[in-house]
Amino acid sequence: MEEIRFKTRLREEMVDLTVQVQEAVRKSGVEDGLVHLISPHTTGALTINEKVDPHLKDDILTWFHEMVPEGTKYGHTGGNAWAHIKASIVGADLTVAVTKGKLVLGKWQGIMFCEFDGPRSRMVICRFVRAA
Numbered sequence: 174m175e176e177i178r179f180k181t182r183l184r185e186e187m188v189d190l191t192v193q194v195q196e197a198v199r200k201s202g203v204e205d206g207l208v209h210l211i212s213p214h215t216t217g218a219l220t221i222n223e224k225v226d227p228h229l230k231d232d233i234l235t236w237f238h239e240m241v242p243e244g245t246k247y248g249h250t251g252g253n254a255w256a257h258i259k260a261s262i263v264g265a266d267l268t269v270a271v272t273k274g275k276l277v278l279g280k281w282q283g284i285m286f287c288e289f290d291g292p293r294s295r296m297v298i299c300r301f302v303r304a305a
């Protein structure tokens with residue numbers, strides 16, 4: 174098991190963790206298998222999407238902002254219900270295949286941590302499964 178620790182800088186942002194996850198895979202020594210990534214947070218989530226165009230990250234965050242607007246209609250006493258709702262929509266974990274020690278991702282794909290209530294200290298837990 175490995176932990177990737179990082180700090181988000183903005184209230185809402187998508188942080189590309191592909192390089193850090195690949196490094197965790199290298200350290201694990203897994204050549205063929207799976208890496209299971211877990212976000213142990215209630216207002217941060219994990220997804221795979223295009224890593225190249227920064228405008229796309231803004232488009233995704235803007236879409237979520239419009240779908241789940243901030244406001245006073247929520248009952249959650251923490252005052253950040255919208256961030257929890259967005260995190261539930263995106264999801265708290267991901268599984269990525271590993272072949273020949275490399276993450277199996279498309280050329281344009283990256284592993285993104287979605288911050289919905291930053292800035293905060295965050296972590297992603299990496300658990301490895303070796304192919305039999």
Ligand code: ZN
Nearest residue numbers: 251252253254
């Ligand atoms: Zn809350």
